[in-house]
Structure formats: C-alpha cells, structure tokens
Amino acid sequence: MQQQINLYQDSLIDKPQPLQSRQAGLILAGFMVLLVLLGLLGYWQLRSANQKLEALQQQKAALETQLAGLEQKYPLRQKNELLEEEIRHTKETLKGQKQLLGFFADREEKGNDTVITILDGLARHNSPGVWLRRIRLAADGENIALAGSALRPEQVPQYLQSLGEKGVLGGQVFSRLTLARLKERPGQVDFNLESLAEGE
Secondary structure, X not given: OOOOOOOOOHHHOOOOOOOOHHXXXXXXXXXXXXXXXXXXXXXXXXXXXXXXXXXXXXXXXXXXXXXHHHHHHOOOOOOOHHHHHHHHHHHHHHHHHHHXXXXXXXXXXXXXXXXXXXXXXXXXXXXXXXXXXXXXXXXOOOOEEEEEEEOOOOHHHHHHHHHHHOOOOOOOOOOEEEEEEOOOOOOOEEEEXXXXXXXX
C-alpha cells in the first residue's frame, strides 16, 4: 500500500492579499490631489497667458493711437512751390557768383587789380540820394558803364564830379550820359553813364 503526501497545502501557497480600504482611500486621495494640482497649474498658465494677451492688446492699441497721431502731425510730404522757387533762385544766384569768380580768375593780375580798385571805390563812395543799380566793367577796366537813379537831376553831375575828384574811376571820362524822368516819382531820374575806350 502506497501513501501519497500532498505538498501543495493551502498554508504553503502565497495568496495575494486584497487591498485594505484604508490603502485604497490613500491612493485615491493622492490621485485626486494630483488632479487638483494639475488643474491649478493649467489654470495659472491660462491666466498668465490671458494677462500677457491683454497686455499685448493694450500695447497694440497704444501704438496704433501713437501712429495715428504721428500721421496727423507729419503728413505725407508734398511739393512746396515756394520752397522750390527759392531753391531755384538760390541756384541762379550761386551760378552768377561762380561766373563772377571765374571772371576774375580768368583775367590777368593787372586787370584784376584795376577792376577791384574801381569796384572798391564805387562801394566806398556814398552819395546821399544817388544809388547804382548796375555796374558793367571790361576785363581791363577800360570800359565802364553805370546805371542808377537819383532823387534830383542835379545830383547826377555832382556825383560824377565827386567820383572824379576822389579818383574812383582812375581818370576815366564818360562819353555818354542819358537821363530819364520817372512819371511814378516826380523829380527822380534814372541815368546811364558810359565810357568808351579809344577807337570805339
């Protein structure tokens, strides 16, 4: 007769222990806490993003207002006819001055000295009631033409005599004199004086 021994007894087998209600409650509570923390984190991030968006919208509105103000203060540039006319006049004046400088630069030194002496003398010689509007000099200073005005006709010969006495024109003799009375200003005359070189 054989006897069998059962080694697989219930007391020797490890059986899984069911979770106790307290442990299950702690796990569930921890999970809930984690969900709450995640929710709070998401809410904080969303609120921060909304605040940044609101700040950017305010900044955009401020910049748009500033831009509108600048557009009103500094409108698109338009052509200014008066300014263009002034620029054109200034260019013409500079052109004339360059031509005058070129005139003196191209002449001989002796001729320059004569012309400059005459111009300096005319500039320094002041006669009340007489003024010059135009001075024309030849390169060598031999031919001179003056055009001007006087308040009274008798002032013209007095002016010429004064120029001769002070040697302003270097002994130059005028060969032609014309006087014209002005209807707009009774008593005032315009005069033209010309001296011609020998042989002309």
